[in-house]
Amino acid sequence: MTFFKELDSSAGDAEVWALNPAAASAWGSFWNAMMSGPSELTDTDKTAVVAYLYGLHGCNSAFEASRTSAQLDTGLYPFLAEPDVELDHLGLDDKWLSLLRYLRKLCLDPHRLVQRDADAVLAAGWSEMTFTEAVDISAMVKYHTMVLFGHGAS
Amino acid sequence: MPFLKSLPDHANAMHVWPLHERGFEAWGPLIKAVMRREQDSEFAHGDKELIGAYASAMNGCTHCYSAHSATAVVLGVGSELFEDVEIDPWKAPVDERWKPMLAFIRKLCREPAQLTQSDADRVFDAGWSERALTDAIQIAGAFSFMNVMMIGHGADQQDLRAIGPLQAILRDNDDYGYATEHRDMKKLYAKAIERFGADAAEESFKSALGVMAGGNAEINKKNSSVLLPYLLKLLKWYTVFKLSVRRAVGIS
Numbered sequence: 100m101t102f103f104k105e106l107d108s109s110a111g112d113a114e115v116w117a118l119n120p121a122a123a124s125a126w127g128s129f130w131n132a133m134m135s136g137p138s139e140l141t142d143t144d145k146t147a148v149v150a151y152l153y154g155l156h157g158c159n160s161a162f163e164a165s166r167t168s169a170q171l172d173t174g175l176y177p178f179l180a181e182p183d184v185e186l187d188h189l190g191l192d193d194k195w196l197s198l199l200r201y202l203r204k205l206c207l208d209p210h211r212l213v214q215r216d217a218d219a220v221l222a223a224g225w226s227e228m229t230f231t232e233a234v235d236i237s238a239m240v241k242y243h244t245m246v247l248f249g250h251g252a253s
Numbered sequence: 254m255p256f257l258k259s260l261p262d263h264a265n266a267m268h269v270w271p272l273h274e275r276g277f278e279a280w281g282p283l284i285k286a287v288m289r290r291e292q293d294s295e296f297a298h299g300d301k302e303l304i305g306a307y308a309s310a311m312n313g314c315t316h317c318y319s320a321h322s323a324t325a326v327v328l329g330v331g332s333e334l335f336e337d338v339e340i341d342p343w344k345a346p347v348d349e350r351w352k353p354m355l356a357f358i359r360k361l362c363r364e365p366a367q368l369t370q371s372d373a374d375r376v377f378d379a380g381w382s383e384r385a386l387t388d389a390i391q392i393a394g395a396f397s398f399m400n401v402m403m404i405g406h407g408a409d410q411q412d413l414r415a416i417g418p419l420q421a422i423l424r425d426n427d428d429y430g431y432a433t434e435h436r437d438m439k440k441l442y443a444k445a446i447e448r449f450g451a452d453a454a455e456e457s458f459k460s461a462l463g464v465m466a467g468g469n470a471e472i473n474k475k476n477s478s479v480l481l482p483y484l485l486k487l488l489k490w491y492t493v494f495k496l497s498v499r500r501a502v503g504i505s
Binding site: 100102103104105118119121122124125126128129131132133135136156157158205209210212214216217218227228230231232234235237238239241242243244245246248249250251253 | 254256257258259269272273275276278279280282283285286287312313357361362365366368370372373374383384386387388390391393394395397398399400401402404405406407
């Protein structure tokens, strides 16, 4: 149920962004820029990370939409089965575990991040470029969830 | 202290953004679309800075809060709120109309899933339109993007209050974002002197230079083909700017 009379009660992402057409257009380009280009993460990996972050934020509509649209396999991405579950029990390899731990803390408890957390990501074999990419994607998801929650369209 | 070795100790957004060149290029049009809609917006430039600064405070990002609260004050927003920005928004020293708006933004930043129709209705009951609230949500969301990016890189603690006057002049020109090459720095400097006096103008420009050009050495160390075009643009701008400032203050 949205908070705005201007929006239909079932309005979703597209309708909310349409309230500011210039921003909607720029958002599409921004999203593509953040999710494309050379990376250690595949496109599917990035979509899985985005879905995980939506789940952590409790933005259920976006979580389900991204999980189903990309047909993400919870066997390959077990953290998508239940984003609230502690990561340590999912049998993830060290590389994924370090990155997701960092993103989880950035999402849920950002001011407790310390150098050791970042070092763990890099020590696990991720490059600084991927570290930045993942942080920036997290920031983008935060922005997106705020737009959805703020309009009552989450 | 920034978490990445490639970032300097004093890293700010001008250092962090070039780490993601594609995103940086796409960010400019987005932040402009969010912040510029002056002709039919209920918010003046200062109000938008206030919303961005308040969201940044709620997210705990000193970097963005310091820069944009200072800009808001130069643009005419009262400084009382910023003396204790954590105060309960319903008791904040702001116009009554702003209290439900600040309460909404606070909740949007800290407990977004707890927002209800009542929170929005309090904003509307105070006289704000749906358009105003959607603008405020977009601004708070965009600033939160920056906050998370800076916090995630451990680069959120820089105090950028000194650039407030320069940013205010940019806002007067409906100018947003970090790209500098399109700006006529001579005109900006002249305008800063006219508006704030020579000393304040010089101080703000010096600070802005620190912010905008401070990353050159570190970026250069990367020797990255991705960052090189950005570096060249920045160096070109810096050289032109330095000459224009020296001429403006009568140094040959």
